[in-house]
Structure formats: C-alpha cells, structure tokens
Amino acid sequence: LLLLDIGLLAGASQRDIGALVGIDAFMVVTGLVATLTKVVVARYAFWTISTISMVFLLYYLVAVFGEAVSDADEDTRSTFNALRNIILVTWAIYPVAWLVGTEGLALTGLYGETLL
Numbered sequence: 001l002l003l004l005d006i007g008l009l010a011g012a013s014q015r016d017i018g019a020l021v022g023i024d025a026f027m028v029v030t031g032l033v034a035t036l037t038k039v040v041v042a043r044y045a046f047w048t049i050s051t052i053s054m055v056f057l058l059y060y061l062v063a064v065f066g067e068a069v070s071d072a073d074e075d076t077r078s079t080f081n082a083l084r085n086i087i088l089v090t091w092a093i094y095p096v097a098w099l100v101g102t103e104g105l106a107l108t109g110l111y112g113e114t115l116l
C-alpha cells in the first residue's frame with residue numbers, strides 16, 4: 001500500500017505501479033523463505049535474492065517514479081522526494097538488521113535486532 005500510495009502521488013502509470021508492487025511482493029516472499037528455511041546456505045541465498053530485489057525496487061522508485069513526478073507541481077515533488085527518501089533510508093536498514101540479527105549471523109541479540 002505504501003508503494004501504491006507513493007506511485008499515485010508521483011502520477012506513475014498503472015503498469016509502473018504494478019511492476020513495483022510485483023517486485024515488492026517477490027522481495028517479501030523471498031525474505032520470508034530466507035527466514036523460515038533451516039538450511040543455512042538456502043537462508044543466505046534467499047536473503048541475497050531478496051536484498052537484490054530490494055535494490056531493484058529502490059532504483060525503480062528513484063528512476064521511474066522520479067521521472068513520473070517531474071511534471072508535477074513543486075509541492076507534490078517536494079512531498080514525493082521526502083517520502084521517497086524516508087523509504088530509501090528505512091528500507092536499506094532492514095537487510096543489514098536481518099543479517100546481523102538472530103535470523104542471520106546472530107551478531108546481536110533479539111533486543112538489538114528489534115532496536116534496529
């Protein structure tokens with residue numbers, strides 16, 4: 001819903017919004033598989049696939065939606081840029097938190113992972 005909302009704000013096409021939501025669904029499913037899988041190699045393989053998907057998603061958000069919002073008025077562009085930057089920063093933390101947390105390398109305990 002977050003990506004749908006920011007896509008509608010940007011004035012992106014339904015095709016572009018659908019593509020971004022599809023990439024997001026793929027990222028979530030592969031991340032879920034990484035968390036639920038007991039085989040260590042498979043866990044990190046699915047984490048890698050999920051993280052690569054997230055990089056594509058964030059790039060798509062910047063490039064495609066950024067181009068779509070370029071024709072909008074200044075207030076819309078400003079709001080879009082602020083929301084996009086919040087998504088970029090907060091979503092970039094998640095794979096690092098997974099990797100160092102209890103699901104990944106267990107470098108931090110549950111409380112540290114929750115704090116991240």
